[in-house]
Amino acid sequence: MRIGHGYDVHAFGEGDHIVIGGTRIDYTQGLVAHSDGDVLLHAICDALLGAIAAGDIGKHFPDTDAAYAGVDSRELLRSVVERVHEKGYRVENLDSTIVAQAPKMATHIGAMVSCIAQDLQVERDAVNVKATTTEKLGFVGRKEGIEAYAVVLLVSR
Numbered sequence: 001m002r003i004g005h006g007y008d009v010h011a012f013g014e015g016d017h018i019v020i021g022g023t024r025i026d027y028t029q030g031l032v033a034h035s036d037g038d039v040l041l042h043a044i045c046d047a048l049l050g051a052i053a054a055g056d057i058g059k060h061f062p063d064t065d066a067a068y069a070g071v072d073s074r075e076l077l078r079s080v081v082e083r084v085h086e087k088g089y090r091v092e093n094l095d096s097t098i099v100a101q102a103p104k105m106a107t108h109i110g111a112m113v114s115c116i117a118q119d120l121q122v123e124r125d126a127v128n129v130k131a132t133t134t135e136k137l138g139f140v141g142r143k144e145g146i147e148a149y150a151v152v153l154l155v156s157r
Ligand SMILES: Nc1ccn([C@@H]2O[C@H](COP(=O)(O)O)[C@@H](O)[C@H]2O)c(=O)n1
Pocket: 099, 100, 101, 102, 103, 104, 105, 106, 107, 131, 132, 133, 134, 135
């Protein structure tokens, strides 16, 4: 049994939507990133890589590599899940938290859970996604960016 934790943050910038948890949400800004900026999937990748002691997302998919420019982070997640399986583990469950003053995530959580469960190759009830504001405190509260945290438990296949 192995546990892993992941964290990521992306700043708001130009754009008219964000992609989070594999789900597009229309918004007045986008997230600045080399990839599609999916802060939640990046935190999940880091939790999985952490659980198998394989470093972090930047080590496997460097943001200096043009191959990952604008990449769909679901592709990165599926690649990390393959690595987890190769190591002899599968995902038992995942819990995660999006920290965002805006946009509102609630109506999109179900779609995120479906995407994540599909990519992790688990049932939907093995995946939880929560969202919270910071009550207008700090950089998140000033709507400068979004944070995400993830914790994953792996068991032998
Ligand atoms: N970006 C967000 C933030 C929060 N939610 C939902 O609102 C609830 C209350 O949030 P507080 O930060 O005021 O405690 C929270 O539990 C989420 O259900 C959201 O959908 N999107």
